[in-house]
Amino acid sequence: MTGWLAIAGLGPGAAALVTPEVTAALDDATAVLGYGPYVARVAPRPGLTLYPTDNRQELDRARHALDLAASGQRVVIVSSGDPGVFAMAAAVFEALETRPDLHGLDIRVLPGITAxxxxxxxxxxxxxxxxxxxxxxxxxxxxxxxxxxxxxxxxxxxxxxxxxxxxxxxxxxxxxxxxxxxxxxxxxxxxxxxxxxxxxxxxxxxxxxxxxxxxxxxxxxxxxxxxxxxxxxxxxxxxxxxxx
Amino acid sequence: MTGWLAIAGLGPGAAALVTPEVTAALDDATAVLGYGPYVARVAPRPGLTLYPTDNRQELDRARHALDLAASGQRVVIVSSGDPGVFAMAAAVFEALETRPDLHGLDIRVLPGITAxxxxxxxxxxxxxxxxxxxxxxxxxxxxxxxxxxxxxxxxxxxxxxxxxxxxxxxxxxxxxxxxxxxxxxxxxxxxxxxxxxxxxxxxxxxxxxxxxxxxxxxxxxxxxxxxxxxxxxxxxxxxxxxxx
Incomplete structure (x- = not known):
């Protein structure tokens, strides 16, 4: 199992405010999940599957991301701004509470420029x-x-x-x-x-x-x-x- | 007069957390000012003068930066983290209060990943x-x-x-x-x-x-x-x- 999950912040909007760390994770990803308008900021390419979903579906999205990473995918969940500020990081850890089998998964939080x-x-x-x-x-x-x-x-x-x-x-x-x-x-x-x-x-x-x-x-x-x-x-x- | 002043955040330390916006400003600068350990994170190159100074010299540094920009230099003041969070941006605006002649200067604050x-x-x-x-x-x-x-x-x-x-x-x-x-x-x-x-x-x-x-x-x-x-x-x- 070589899957991982990165919970990444895309910053407030401008490409010049996306950190190189986040860009590298997106370049290496096989799956990107997030609220539709945020996923739309990620360029499609062969080998990458985009999973845009609606707002207020944070927990379902987090569970889906954990499952994909556990199956060997290289997964990025994208938030606007910083993922730890009123965004997806807390939802992922909430989903992880019910999955002790996944506590060893390679999970990283990649900070971003919050609004x-x-x-x-x-x-x-x-x-x-x-x-x-x-x-x-x-x-x-x-x-x-x-x-x-x-x-x-x-x-x-x-x-x-x-x-x-x-x-x-x-x-x-x-x-x-x-x-x-x-x-x-x-x-x-x-x-x-x-x-x-x-x-x-x-x-x-x-x-x-x-x-x-x-x-x-x-x-x-x-x-x-x-x-x-x-x-x-x-x-x-x-x-x-x-x-x- | 084509000088400008960018008040930039270098993030907490890793190069992968420096935004492309800040990197571009540093690449275009003729002068970089800041607390010594932060200026040490900027690579020297021909055409760029580095001005490392001691801690607690924020106002003097801000005045110096304003003067350099007013004289036509392309100036970056660097802070660790974000320049607006307990860092150099407030000191620059404080220095600017006593220089109404410089209120038209091209000044930008470039956010960074704060600690x-x-x-x-x-x-x-x-x-x-x-x-x-x-x-x-x-x-x-x-x-x-x-x-x-x-x-x-x-x-x-x-x-x-x-x-x-x-x-x-x-x-x-x-x-x-x-x-x-x-x-x-x-x-x-x-x-x-x-x-x-x-x-x-x-x-x-x-x-x-x-x-x-x-x-x-x-x-x-x-x-x-x-x-x-x-x-x-x-x-x-x-x-x-x-x-x-």
């Missing part, structure tokens, strides 16, 4: 001080937990990177988050709405909280709430390294 | 749920702020990625952090100590909090405190996607 790093870079350096990353999807956790985490993070004056702010299934969540921020941050607090970062569709908005509207975010947007010290310099914004 | 992503990948998926990144260095912020942020983050049950846990100048900080965690997390809470991740010196320790000793971390270590739900599967640890 918040690319969004921050496009806007300046809003994550230059302490920060948090929060998944706003309540598919797998109660909404009350999300709100409590946001409140504590704002109280600690962390910058906040918000993944999955809004989707068709959850049209109201981001509006509630904005209301929460308005209750505990000043009107001038800076926010970044980074859509489709590093792709031809990239659009970066930097606005004070008072001007942000829920419809400015969709499922391709990464949102950053800056910390209280963050300020503009020219067309950039950044979190100062020192505290006042 | 916590590589450390998490080596250990499994401990950042698969909401998490925070905290710089434990108190050079530029009061220690009391660090402790309050850690307390609030643990209360919110974020996983915690801790940068700069310990240095010769701050031998006691990490011991105090461990005492704080012992006061608010159970003995079984998992921690990861990832030293020199992705380099030939890489060493990954996964231990319960009760077994972690301050001397297990040094200035090359990235520490992760897992959230309360994180568990082992085989040789991996991961944060489940769902809450109980």
């Amino acid at each position: 918040m790093l690319a969004a921050a870079a496009a806007a300046g350096a809003p994550l230059g001080h302490d920060f948090c990353a929060v998944n706003l999807s309540d598919n797998l956790k109660p909404w009350a937990v999300i709100e409590e985490r946001l409140r504590l993070a704002v109280r600690a004056d962390f910058a906040l990177a918000l993944y999955n702010p809004r989707s068709r299934a959850r049209p109201d969540g981001f509006a509630r988050v904005l209301d929460l921020f308005r209750g505990c941050c000043g009107d001038d607090r800076l926010m970044i709405l980074a859509r489709a970062v590093s792709t031809p569709d990239q659009a970066i908005l930097t606005l004070p909280l008072s001007q942000v509207r829920p419809e400015m975010a969709d499922m391709r947007t990464l949102v950053i709430l800056a910390n209280s010290q963050t300020r503009r310099v020219g067309r950039w914004i950044y979190a100062p390294r020192s505290m006042p | 916590m992503l590589a450390a998490a990948a080596a250990a499994g998926a401990p950042l698969g749920h909401d998490f925070c990144a905290v710089n434990l260095s108190d050079n530029l912020k009061p220690w009391a702020v660090i402790e309050e942020r850690l307390r609030l983050a643990v209360r919110a049950d974020f996983a915690l990625a801790l940068y700069n846990p310990r240095s010769r100048a701050r031998p006691d900080g990490f011991a105090r952090v461990l005492d704080l965690f012992r006061g608010c997390c159970g003995d079984d809470r998992l921690m990861i100590l990832a030293r020199a991740v992705s380099t030939p010196d890489q060493a990954i320790l996964t231990l319960p909090l009760s077994q972690v000793r301050p001397e297990m971390a040094d200035m090359r270590t990235l520490v992760i405190l897992a959230n309360s739900q994180t568990r082992r599967v085989g040789r991996w640890i991961y944060a489940p996607r769902s809450m109980p």
Whole structure:
């Protein structure tokens, strides 16, 4: 048995942000699995089978990948961004829990540029001080937990990177988050709405909280709430390294 | 004037984790500036001047880079990991505040694989749920702020990625952090100590909090405190996607 499984991050979109480690794994793979739009970023070639699947099928995809690797295939599961940040790595380890016979399998997690790093870079350096990353999807956790985490993070004056702010299934969540921020941050607090970062569709908005509207975010947007010290310099914004 | 300034992340150490975007900027540069050990990762070549400097000279380095770019040089400032995470990007924007004459300069931030992503990948998926990144260095912020942020983050049950846990100048900080965690997390809470991740010196320790000793971390270590739900599967640890 010479199969292996790599859980790889493709970065936010641009080919120039895919690590050579991930490119090498894809070049050597016999099977690539993932959400359709991510698999579409992998060039077809003889000897490689592509398995695009729907969103929300993470566990089934993980089990399929483990089976293929166990049968001797060289398998890459692709995620956008980093596979360990709100992506496929956790789903694979969850699937592995029920398969102790596969605990010896050759599994590697290959990191990638996660959306918040690319969004921050496009806007300046809003994550230059302490920060948090929060998944706003309540598919797998109660909404009350999300709100409590946001409140504590704002109280600690962390910058906040918000993944999955809004989707068709959850049209109201981001509006509630904005209301929460308005209750505990000043009107001038800076926010970044980074859509489709590093792709031809990239659009970066930097606005004070008072001007942000829920419809400015969709499922391709990464949102950053800056910390209280963050300020503009020219067309950039950044979190100062020192505290006042 | 055709000069530009790229603020680039070299990733945690392995060449296979340097993005093609950063490699292209380095190939096109006439000047590279940075902390000595990071500049040492850039191959010398004719037409490229390397400017290695000491640690804690971030602002001087940033000013120097701005001047070189303004004079027409093609300049890359290198950081380890990602330049926007506790690295050079914030220092450059701070230096830019006092130089409004340079606000039109061509400046780009090129993201990189920050240490916590590589450390998490080596250990499994401990950042698969909401998490925070905290710089434990108190050079530029009061220690009391660090402790309050850690307390609030643990209360919110974020996983915690801790940068700069310990240095010769701050031998006691990490011991105090461990005492704080012992006061608010159970003995079984998992921690990861990832030293020199992705380099030939890489060493990954996964231990319960009760077994972690301050001397297990040094200035090359990235520490992760897992959230309360994180568990082992085989040789991996991961944060489940769902809450109980």
